[in-house]
Amino acid sequence: MSRVRVTIRDVAAHAGVSHQTVSRVINDSGRVRPQTRQQVEAAIVTLGYQPSAVARSMARGRTGIVACIAPNLTDYTFASIINGAQTAAREAGYFLLSATAPDAAGFTELVAQLLGSGRTEGLMVIDPYVDELARDIPSEFPLVFAGGGAQSGHPLAHSVVMDDESAALQATRHLLGLGHERIACITGPTTEKCTQMRTRGFVRALSTAVSPPPAEWLVEGDWSAESGYGAFAQLFGADGEKREDVPTAVFAQNDQMAVGLLRAARDHGWELPQKLSVIGIDNIPLAAYFAPPLTTMHQDFAAIGREAVKLLIEAVENLDAPQQHLQVPAQLIERRSTMRY
Amino acid sequence: MSRVRVTIRDVAAHAGVSHQTVSRVINDSGRVRPQTRQQVEAAIVTLGYQPSAVARSMARGRTGIVACIAPNLTDYTFASIINGAQTAAREAGYFLLSATAPDAAGFTELVAQLLGSGRTEGLMVIDPYVDELARDIPSEFPLVFAGGGAQSGHPLAHSVVMDDESAALQATRHLLGLGHERIACITGPTTEKCTQMRTRGFVRALSTAVSPPPAEWLVEGDWSAESGYGAFAQLFGADGEKREDVPTAVFAQNDQMAVGLLRAARDHGWELPQKLSVIGIDNIPLAAYFAPPLTTMHQDFAAIGREAVKLLIEAVENLDAPQQHLQVPAQLIERRSTMRY
């Protein structure tokens, strides 16, 4: 059970060489006579030696671990970014340690525990409220923001985000292209950068093609399906009585809210998409299985995670790497929740 | 940028004490005179000292990190377990490092890199195919299996799983209670333990109440919505022509497949749930937003993750902790995809 660790010196003794020679063998550094190498390798196998990662970290001053902080690990968007990030990290020879920070205080403590303690070499932050938190991150550590319009003001951070404005623009233009002119928008929390960019894209598309939308057609949600459900009453009245001057299409700033809206419309007996076209953003996994199947802007979350980690590791390995801000484009996935007006 | 680390000896020199006294202060171990403690604490603040986690790991032989391996980090089920696990781990003062293993070879290598290298102190495995992989895990490390019927044959592992058989039993009984007698089942891959247990529960409920189901009413899926969609044709014919002797209700062994089946039925113009009742397992986040809202067995994935990590950490801190196998019950969530026959 509590076996004692086989060390590099045990291997050395067993192979009749010095521990340094063993080190050279396991690291493929320096020249070692083939015969010696063989002896050492045999000893390694015999003793079942595995280098201690901790001792290596100690000696090299590198842990081979990068960290990721997100509000939670469950949400599809976060989980997908993390999944892509983890894969890319491992390909680069790193591990990814993910942790959640429920609030600002927890965030600061987490950063200290992860970076200050030298446990991890860099940090990736996935958080819509990152702007408030960023200042607490000491600027001497490699840092990258991922997802959610995180163009933070942090002086040295890299970032990889979706092109929110352009995605919103495309989504709105899709509705315009179908002949809709009265288009409403369900937004995320207006304090979030991501929401602001998407709203800007929406307003811009509409202003250019028709006219700026009336204020009451911008309904604030909180990204949840419930809030999308609730938006229905705000847009169409509690009874769902459809008046003349009401929107014929809605751009929901994410799929969850879009799905909530669809549910509300169906609960009021509306035929969809005849009576209302709805488009979302994200392309969540079961988007095609709602009624009607959801038209949406596909976000490549895995790519965001991948690119973010690549940038992060580049920063870790070369502290002077130039600051970069990448944008990953979104792509229209046309299903059946939108139709010609 | 590349600042030099402030060490415990720097603090000691600054406070005019020995490094050991500083160690005592930061660990609250041994008695230190209040005045001395104050001096040390002042020096810590002045110099901005933070203990090196790596050096501590080295000296203590403990890293404070436990690992988790899952097929991916995206799937709602895995992500939820991991989320719960991460939270519980942090509460216990540990970090959780998650990694994915696409295949058996990758799994074995991962285990070596995580446990053999001493990087992590214990391992939690979330994997439906765990039985095949378990033998590769050396038995001297704390190990726990979580989710997916993972009652592996590993001699020393703990496990936390859903009570699959009983959940299936309950789901089937719900349909029986509504008057259905012709009930089909869409299973997961039959090689998985989890599938086997759920199928057993299904067959048992049916055998007790009515009679064992005919073989053609057990359709094998792969957990995906697509496979649920495909199951429709197998059960009801490619044209969806409903004959007399066909099932009136389907128990899908997870929500994804249930949702796929619902979609297929709707695509064939079936009115739901009048023409077909469907129940799933999992209670995925948007289950209430499908058409019709999905009746399902709620799984508390977070609890599974939490309990699994608790067991794991117990095993880490006390190697002689008795082996435990927990089962977390599922709970019926009645929505509108099932109705009286």
Added chain:
DNA sequence: TGATAGCATGTTACCGTTCACATATGCAAA
């Protein structure tokens, strides 16, 4: 044939903690 270079390998220190043990100090009891 001796100086020299280069290869193979060994020696020693170091990374930043904790641990086990040693030592100094103060105070009470003999």
Added chain:
DNA sequence: TTTGCATATGTGAACGGTAACATGCTATCA
């Protein structure tokens, strides 16, 4: 005063690697 025993603090050695430098040996060349 001496002994003894806390209490407070210091010293040196781990932990298991890597890095820098030292050494021994062989081959090459003047």
